[in-house]
Amino acid sequence: MxxxxxxxxxxxxxxxxxxxxxxxxxxxxxxxxxxxxxxxxxxxxxxxxxxxxxxxxxxxxxxxxxxxxxxxxxxxxxxxxxxxxxxxxxxxxxxxxxxxxxxxxxxxxxxxxxxxxxxxxxxxxxxxxxxxxxxxxxxxxxxxxxxxxxxxxxxxxxxxxxxxxxxGHQLLPAAPPGEAEDAVFGPDLNQVRGQEVAKRALEIAAAGGHNMLMCGPPGAGKSLLASCLPGILPPLDPAEALEVSMVGSVAGTLNGGRLTRTRPFRSPHHSASMAALVGGGLKVKPGEVSLAHLGVLFLDELPEFQRAVLDSLRQPLETGTVSVARANAHVTFPARVQLVAAMNPCRCGHLGDPALACARAPRCAADYQAKVSGPLLDRIDLHVEVQPVSAADLILPPPVEGSAEVAARVAAARAIQTARYAEVAARTNAEADGEVLTAFSTPDEPGRKLLAQAAEAMRMSARGYTRVLRVARTIADLAGSRDVTRIHVAEALSYRRRAPTN
CATH class of the missing domain: 3.30.230.10 (Ribosomal Protein S5; domain 2)
Structure with missing residues (x-):
């Protein structure tokens, strides 16, 4: 038998x-x-x-x-x-x-x-x-x-x-229904002193799901800004919560059968291996980029990561999935993440400060920043210079506007995108591509002229051109504008990294 x-x-x-x-x-x-x-x-x-x-x-x-x-x-x-x-x-x-x-x-x-x-x-x-x-x-x-x-x-x-x-001797009780945890947020934006440009860029990143890189000296507030991002992102909807919980289930991190409405926020140490970041190992498990699915992957001290590890993020950032190939199996995990990275301008961290900068400047900064490959930087939509915070900024009263006010504007912009992409696969502007991007994000005539001039002057790649359009569309959504105009394109270009000159 x-x-x-x-x-x-x-x-x-x-x-x-x-x-x-x-x-x-x-x-x-x-x-x-x-x-x-x-x-x-x-x-x-x-x-x-x-x-x-x-x-x-x-x-x-x-x-x-x-x-x-x-x-x-x-x-x-x-x-x-x-x-x-x-x-x-x-x-x-x-x-x-x-x-x-x-x-x-x-x-x-x-x-x-x-x-x-x-x-x-x-x-x-x-x-x-x-x-x-x-x-x-x-x-x-x-x-x-x-x-x-x-x-x-x-x-x-x-x-x-x-x-x-x-x-039939002793029936087991029915399984209790699962519980959904309320969203839990990190620090409030009103704890950040100064950094108005960085806060504006953080709002744009949250509204459109864009990748963001902050570069500034130690103690300027880069990590604090990144930890404030979950507080201005909209909570997961039921379908998204189920997706995130499926990743947590296969990774064994789902505690008590409770689904969370909080978007994941993962911050791996810069010593993380390639398998830890993108998945793999002897028994293939999801990595940090998958555990952060539909949430935020924060990479602090970006140049300190191994270059091969960072370059392994190129495909996941572009496709939203990560494929781990082994001799006996090919495993695919979701990896639709919002990358937020932070780095110092140089190894000592004080480039541009005459009192603190090292004697090797600017070679020190060039060598340090060259650890991050150009193709990876090209996939980051928003590049922000974070200025040092002075003592005068610290003694000022906290700003009136905090995470709640910014989150309301982000939620309104996300609602516009949800209605716009209801019939397509994209969720946010950062995922729009092809005909969808052309149909909804093409600027008006002055905006197109400015973008064409900037693309030539900044030696922009096709990917960079597309990402500027996406960011401009998000800025227009935050402003409640149906059309993408010259002013929206100009602000989007201000966050774009310039290609190095020969």
């Missing part, structure tokens, strides 16, 4: 169907798992053996073969423990195979039979709903699975309780 249980294997944010087949064959006692399983899956034999022993049962003195089908699909993770155990119990006649066949099963087992949390439950629940089955998952993740919608969720605290539930 062959007993089978449905489960899933995760490839990026995709849950692939896997069938766990268990057969008891007469012969010398053995317990083998086949089907391209990694070490965590191979070790499930001992966890399953211990969990079944905790129920007071012993494995039959036969050859036990577990096949994970399809055999050429890589299987990674501990969530195969529970489906293997249920399929084995069904083959032993302890559990009803027909009842279990109506569920997708995921979960890690402890040696005492408890069902422990495992990554990816939300993806498994969505997959179960698509194929018309229920889901069996750990009790601690029942509320997470409930976010998938109309899916029957059986949240099992332990293996014996799950078997009794299927037998």
């Amino acid at each position: 062959v007993a089978s249980v449905s489960t899933v294997a995760y490839l990026g944010l995709e849950a692939r169907a896997v069938e766990v087949q268990v057969q008891l064959i007469p012969g010398l006692p053995a317990f083998n798992v086949v089907g391209l399983a990694d070490k965590a899956v191979a070790e499930s034999r001992e966890r399953v053996r211990g969990a079944i022993a905790a129920m007071g049962l012993a494995l039959p003195p036969k050859r036990i073969v577990v096949n994970l089908s399809p055999a050429d699909l890589p299987k990674e993770g501990s969530h195969f423990d529970l489906p293997i155990a249920l399929a084995l119990l069904a083959a032993m006649g302890v559990a009803d195979a027909e009842t279990i066949a109506g569920y997708v099963v995921v979960g890690e087992l402890g040696l005492d039979g408890r069902v422990a949390p495992s990554a990816g439950v939300l993806l498994a629940a969505i997959h179960a709903g698509e194929i018309g089955k229920g889901l069996v998952c750990p009790a601690a993740q029942g509320s997470e699975a409930a976010w998938a919608g109309m899916v029957e969720v059986v949240a099992a605290p332990d293996l014996i309780g799950l078997v009794n539930h299927f037998k």
Whole structure:
């Protein structure tokens, strides 16, 4: 007899169907798992053996073969423990195979039979709903699975309780509905003294989802400005919250099954590796650029990152996805992020200050800034020089306008963009391209002349030209203007990086 249980294997944010087949064959006692399983899956034999022993049962003195089908699909993770155990119990006649066949099963087992949390439950629940089955998952993740919608969720605290539930002896309670956390914001913009140009650029970046680079001396407030950005961004809508939670689910960072309305804000250290930033590793996991999906990726001390690591961001910033290629699998994660970076003008950080600048200026600044490649800088829409803050600025009373007032203008501009791009794939001006960009962002005649002159004088690339149009469209949206005019183009050009001259 062959007993089978449905489960899933995760490839990026995709849950692939896997069938766990268990057969008891007469012969010398053995317990083998086949089907391209990694070490965590191979070790499930001992966890399953211990969990079944905790129920007071012993494995039959036969050859036990577990096949994970399809055999050429890589299987990674501990969530195969529970489906293997249920399929084995069904083959032993302890559990009803027909009842279990109506569920997708995921979960890690402890040696005492408890069902422990495992990554990816939300993806498994969505997959179960698509194929018309229920889901069996750990009790601690029942509320997470409930976010998938109309899916029957059986949240099992332990293996014996799950078997009794299927037998009808002791029904498990329904999984509680998931909770959505209120948006949590960082510092308020009224804590920033001076820096009016930088605050204006931050507002434009928030309104259109644009990438931004701040360059200025230490202590000028670059990190504080970046940490204020989540407070002026609109909260995630339900669809976006589900997207962000799917990434958190597969990464194992979704706590208590609670969805958040706060946009992600990730700030990796400059010693981060390429796998940490864009994803990968022995077991492919999403990197910081994916964990920041639909949020902010803040890179402080930008030139201190390894150059190869920074250049690995080029494709994600352009396409909104990151593809990790391995010999046995190609995994794609979403990476629609808003990059905010900060850097000093030179290694000592005081270029232009006669009292503090080093003797190697300007060569010091040229060498330091050259660590960041031109193609990456070309993908950054807003380049802002952050000036040092004087003591006179610090003793002034806080500005009247804070994050709440700026957030209201950002929300109004985002509402305009939502209505404009309702029929296309773009969410914000930063994502507009091709005919969509031409249709909605072409300036008036004076604006076109100014842009053409500036493109030639600034030696602007085609990408740079497109990004100026996007920023100008955002500035017009903040002003409530239907048309992009010369003044909007002029402000957008003021934030554009000039190409180096020979």
